[in-house]
Amino acid sequence: xxxxxxxxxxxxxxxxAATPGGGPFIQIENVSLYYGATKALKEISLSLDQKVxxxxxxxxxxxxxxxxxxxxxxNDLIDNVxxxxxxKVGGYDIYASDVDVIELxxxxxxxxxxxxxxxxxxxxxxxxxxxxxxxxNKSDLDDAVEKSLKQSALWDEVKDRLHxxxxxxxxxxxxxxxxxxxxxxxxxxxxxxxxASALDPIATARIEELILNLKKDFTxxxxxxxxxxxxxxxxxxxxxxxxxLVEFGPTAKIFTNPAQKRTEDYVTGRFG
Amino acid sequence: xxNHFEAGIDNLRQKLLxxxxxxxxxxxxxxxxxxxxxxxxxxxxxxxxDVIDKFEVExxxxxxxxxxxxxxxxxxxxxxxxxxxxxxxxxxxxxxTKIAKRARxxxxxxxxxxxxELPRMxxxxxxxxxxxxxxxxxxxxxxxRAIIPRDKEVDALNKQMHQQLAQHMMENxxxxxxxxxxxxxxxSLERIADHxxxxxxxxxxxxxxQDIRHALKN
Numbered sequence: 001x002x003x004x005x006x007x008x009x010x011x012x013x014x015x016x017a018a019t020p021g022g023g024p025f026i027q028i029e030n031v032s033l034y035y036g037a038t039k040a041l042k043e044i045s046l047s048l049d050q051k052v053x054x055x056x057x058x059x060x061x062x063x064x065x066x067x068x069x070x071x072x073x074x075n076d077l078i079d080n081v082x083x084x085x086x087x088k089v090g091g092y093d094i095y096a097s098d099v100d101v102i103e104l105x106x107x108x109x110x111x112x113x114x115x116x117x118x119x120x121x122x123x124x125x126x127x128x129x130x131x132x133x134x135x136x137n138k139s140d141l142d143d144a145v146e147k148s149l150k151q152s153a154l155w156d157e158v159k160d161r162l163h164x165x166x167x168x169x170x171x172x173x174x175x176x177x178x179x180x181x182x183x184x185x186x187x188x189x190x191x192x193x194x195x196a197s198a199l200d201p202i203a204t205a206r207i208e209e210l211i212l213n214l215k216k217d218f219t220x221x222x223x224x225x226x227x228x229x230x231x232x233x234x235x236x237x238x239x240x241x242x243x244x245l246v247e248f249g250p251t252a253k254i255f256t257n258p259a260q261k262r263t264e265d266y267v268t269g270r271f272g
Numbered sequence: 273x274x275n276h277f278e279a280g281i282d283n284l285r286q287k288l289l290x291x292x293x294x295x296x297x298x299x300x301x302x303x304x305x306x307x308x309x310x311x312x313x314x315x316x317x318x319x320x321x322d323v324i325d326k327f328e329v330e331x332x333x334x335x336x337x338x339x340x341x342x343x344x345x346x347x348x349x350x351x352x353x354x355x356x357x358x359x360x361x362x363x364x365x366x367x368x369t370k371i372a373k374r375a376r377x378x379x380x381x382x383x384x385x386x387x388x389e390l391p392r393m394x395x396x397x398x399x400x401x402x403x404x405x406x407x408x409x410x411x412x413x414x415x416x417r418a419i420i421p422r423d424k425e426v427d428a429l430n431k432q433m434h435q436q437l438a439q440h441m442m443e444n445x446x447x448x449x450x451x452x453x454x455x456x457x458x459x460s461l462e463r464i465a466d467h468x469x470x471x472x473x474x475x476x477x478x479x480x481x482q483d484i485r486h487a488l489k490n
Contacts (some may be wrong), residue, residue, distance in 0.1 A: 212276045228342035232277065255340040 019091040025050035025219055026071065026189070031085035033066055033075065040066050042243040043085070048236070050188075053211060053220045055230035055251065058240035064223045067240070068191050071198065071221065072108035073101050089189065106133070109182035113194040115174035117166035117181075122149075122158050125166045125177055129185040144184055149215075152180035153210050172203025176210060183218065190214065192222040196229065210235050227267050231255045239263045277341060284334050284354050288361075291327035292331065292405045295361040296398065298324065298368035299464060306375035306457055314379065317372035324365035328341040329357040346478070353478045358410065360467040360474075367460040367467075374453040374460075379396045384450045386440050390458060393429040396422065400468035407472060413479035419472040420484075426465035433458045 011074075011089060019025055024047035035040040041063045048054050056064035056264040066075065073094065075081045094104055097246050106129075117125050126145045137140055145162070149155040154176040158169070166177055176193060182190055192211070196204040204226075205215045211233050224230050230251065239247045239262075245269050247254065247263045265271050291300035298317055335355045343351055400419055407416035435456075437451045473485050 209275060226342070231340040231342070252337050252340070255335055 014082075023091070024048060025090060026221075027086075027088040028067070028070075028092075029086045031067070031070065031083065031087060033063075033070065033084075034080075034082040035078070036080045038248070040243050041070075046238060046245060046248055048219065048221065050219050051215055051217070052235040053222065053233055054216050055234035055237045056221065056223045056240060057225070057227065057230050057237060057266070060225075060272070061242070062240040063243045064238075064240045064264070065193055068193055068221060071189065071191055072105050073111055074110070076101060083121075106185055107187050108189045108191060109185070109187035110161070110191045111175070111178050111182055111195045115171060115178050115198075115199055117169070117174050117177050119165070119167055121163045122166045122169070122177060123162040126180050126184045129181060133185060138155075147176075148180040148184040151183055151214065152176045153206060154180055170203070172199050172206060175199060175203070175208050179207075179210060179214075187218065189219045189221065192220065194223055194225060197225060204229070204259045227255070227269070228230060239266060241266070277338075277343070277347075280334070280341075281343075281347060281350060282337050282465065284331065284338065284351065287327060287331050287334065288354050288357060289405070289409065291324060291331065291358060291361050292401075294320065294324050294327065295364045295368070296401060296405075298365050299394070299398055299401065302368040302371035302375060303391070303398075303461075305372055306378065307391060308422045309379040309383070311376060311379040314372040314376040318369050318376075321365050324362055328358050328362040331355065335345070337421040349478050349481060353408075353474045356474050357471050360470045364464050364467045367464045370460045371457045374457045378450060378453050381450050384440070384447050384454065386451075386454075388433055388436065388458075389429050390433065390461070391455070393426060393433070393458065393461050396426050396429070397465040397468065400426070400465050400473070401456065404468045404471040404475065407475045408478070411475070411479050413476050416472040416475035416479070417484075420469055423465050423469040426462055427471075430458050 019027075026046075026048040027050075028044055028046040031041055031044045032039060043139060044063075044067060056068060058064050069075045070083065070087055071089070071094075075083065083095065088105075089108065092099070118128060120128070123145055126148050127141045130141060130144055135144070146155065146159075149158060154173060157173060158177075166174065175198075179190070179195075195211075196207045199207065208229060211222065214220060215235075222230075222234065234251045236249065237251045238245055239254065239258075239260075241262055247258055247260045249259070253259075254263060255267055258267065298320055299315055301320075302317045304310065305317060332355055335351045338351050339348075348458065400422055403419050406412070407419065434455060437455050441448045441451045468486075476482060478482050
């Protein structure tokens with residue numbers, strides 16, 4: 001019997017989860033999702049390894065964000081959603097009845113398109129999750145805040161104003177703060193839903209560099225509409241179209257020699 | 273913060289320089305095997321050519337990957353120029369192989385008694401290759417432009433050698449087969465200088481975004 005997915009250790013000490021006996025870290029098998037009578041995802045099967053960046057691409061309404069939100073059960077918050085199939089993280093079915101969804105979301109963090117810092121100080125934004133999880137010791141919090149801000153490449157810009165409001169930061173900085181907040185509790189997976197689409201090219205480049213540096217420690221799944229962004233930052237790419245997974249493979253192959261014509265047409269901008 | 277794209281560009285540049293050093297070595301050794309009638313060295317040059325061919329493939333693969341990441345302006349030029357330079361280096365390697373083949377055959381025959389300017393021609397062609405690559409490394413457009421007219425000197429030497437060997441063949445018909453080897457070797461050196469000139473033209477494009485190929489013809 002393997003250990004439970006969610007271990008009750010302090011987040012800083014928790015070892016990175018792994019799939020017992022190896023195998024893919026995230027395993028999506030035959031997943032279909034219905035919004036009422038509408039089938040938004042059609043029998044999706046996909047396996048993702050640990051510590052790689054996977055890009056989900058496809059035109060609006062193709063189901064990429066829906067699938068992303070399945071990975072931390074954000075779709076549970078929507079009425080009339082029904083999911084079939086199996087989604088496993090680290091070998092565990094995350095839709096099993098005994099899974100604590102709050103704990104799951106600690107393990108599977110999320111960053112959204114629009115940065116959404118809390119109306120609190122920079123420090124408190126990053127420390128927020130840790131405090132929720134019962135970390136009280138100030139030096140532990142200080143260390144974790146510093147580490148997270150450094151890892152999200154924000155430390156040098158904010159170290160002298162940690163106690164100023166996070167809302168005073170630029171859009172790009174706010175997004176990096178949200179990433180710092182997500183990684184502070186040391187999740188295994190970070191989901192990113194178009195994290196740079198509201199940012200200018202320089203802020204976007206910083207987010208992309210950050211993602212490439214974070215994959216040393218985290219498994220990252222990113223939804224993006226920017227083809228070149230997917231090509232720049234991801235190791236593997238999945239192309240979705242009207243709820244179907246059309247093609248999944250190494251990013252280099254998807255962008256230079258896709259197997260499906262629909263993939264080629266989409267990545268070269270012929271439709272979508 | 274590290275820049276991953278720049279790291280990819282650096283990798284491309286490094287690979288190109290390593291490839292260039294292999295190509296230079298191949299030319300040096302092929303000429304050496306020819307002048308010193310070194311049969312073993314000639315054979316070695318031919319097997320080493322595989323290494324250069326592999327670099328050409330690797331550089332193209334890397335360049336295509338980098339192109340998917342939407343490089344712009346000077347980086348875009350660098351990636352496309354790198355592909356062209358690697359193609360020229362591969363051809364230089366092929367010419368070195370041709371010289372080595374002639375060296376191999378000539379080493380089995382008695383020497384032809386004729387004073388040729390081949391070492392000087394080889395020196396000029398090699399210096400052009402080296403200078404073109406230096407201009408690439410330093411992104412020195414002026415230096416690259418200065419290489420281009422030097423090709424004429426190599427062409428003239430080739431022509432001169434060609435006439436000299438034709439004359440020798442007429443006077444000594446028993447040396448025709450051997451003289452033909454020398455003509456082919458000289459032609460290969462002339463082609464190497466052409467490739468060096470091509471590289472120099474690519475460097476000008478890299479630095480100035482100006483295509484100067486075929487400019488004099490028009």
